[in-house]
Amino acid sequence: MDDFDAFLHTLRVWDLPELPRFDPATAPEAPLPLFREWLRAAHAAGQPEPHGMTLATTDAEGHPDVRTLMLHGADERGWHFASHATSAKGRQLAERPYAALGFYWAVQARQVRVRGPVVAAPDAEGQADLHARSTGSLAAALTGRMSDVLGSQEELARASAEAWERAQAHPDLPVPTWTRYLLAPTEVEFFQGDAQRRHVRLRYRRAGGGGWMRELLWP
Numbered sequence: 001m002d003d004f005d006a007f008l009h010t011l012r013v014w015d016l017p018e019l020p021r022f023d024p025a026t027a028p029e030a031p032l033p034l035f036r037e038w039l040r041a042a043h044a045a046g047q048p049e050p051h052g053m054t055l056a057t058t059d060a061e062g063h064p065d066v067r068t069l070m071l072h073g074a075d076e077r078g079w080h081f082a083s084h085a086t087s088a089k090g091r092q093l094a095e096r097p098y099a100a101l102g103f104y105w106a107v108q109a110r111q112v113r114v115r116g117p118v119v120a121a122p123d124a125e126g127q128a129d130l131h132a133r134s135t136g137s138l139a140a141a142l143t144g145r146m147s148d149v150l151g152s153q154e155e156l157a158r159a160s161a162e163a164w165e166r167a168q169a170h171p172d173l174p175v176p177t178w179t180r181y182l183l184a185p186t187e188v189e190f191f192q193g194d195a196q197r198r199h200v201r202l203r204y205r206r207a208g209g210g211g212w213m214r215e216l217l218w219p
């Protein structure tokens with residue numbers, strides 16, 4: 001075992017005085033209220049950035065890709081996130097409009113996984129989403145060219161300074177590539193870690209007629 005492996009072995013997971021209990025028998029019929037409850041509970045328990053999530057997509061060859069994003073909403077339409085349609089993820093979603101999301105809330109030993117098809121929301125929603133955010137968010141979006149190869153840090157500094165000026169002068173400036181995406185879940189899994197490793201896994205799967213099937217999974 002090399003030093004790094006030995007170091008990894010010293011790290012603990014869920015080194016907490018107590019883990020929350022999750023009784024799947026009391027879970028609601030649909031995943032959305034439970035997701036909202038868990039995200040609020042993670043925040044209340046001190047989880048930094050509980051709205052941070054991983055977004056997995058696949059490219060045209062079927063190869064997976066993954067990155068971190070912020071959750072912008074979760075409602076009856078689905079789980080919302082936003083990015084440039086011209087970014088790597090935007091191109092992948094245009095080619096293969098399916099994705100998975102992962103949330104991990106270490107302070108509560110909880111994980112949520114969401115899978116399903118993705119659609120772009122109407123353009124007005126993407127622009128409203130952007131303009132409801134900070135000048136920095138608009139400046140970053142105006143800088144554009146996300147996922148393109150960057151020639152130098154100086155090139156970015158120049159483009160960013162110009163974008164900040166434009167964002168400050170015109171806070172309603174549209175950014176045509178900025179897109180709000182909606183993932184409509186077909187599966188949502190809630191995982192509650194347990195000190196004895198008897199983790200609880202509850203999976204919701206879309207059933208006919210708009211309802212949900214619930215099933216437990218072996219951990």
Ligand SMILES: Cc1cc2nc3c(=O)[nH]c(=O)nc-3n(C[C@H](O)[C@H](O)[C@H](O)COP(=O)(O)O)c2cc1C
Pocket residue numbers: 052065066067068069070071081082083084087088089090146147
């Ligand atoms: C905490 C965190 C939050 C992020 N939130 C977003 C986001 O909401 N939208 C976004 O486009 N990129 C966000 N990013 C940047 C993405 O992780 C990624 O670098 C970028 O979207 C380019 O991804 P792509 O090349 O796969 O398209 C965030 C990064 C971090 C670390």
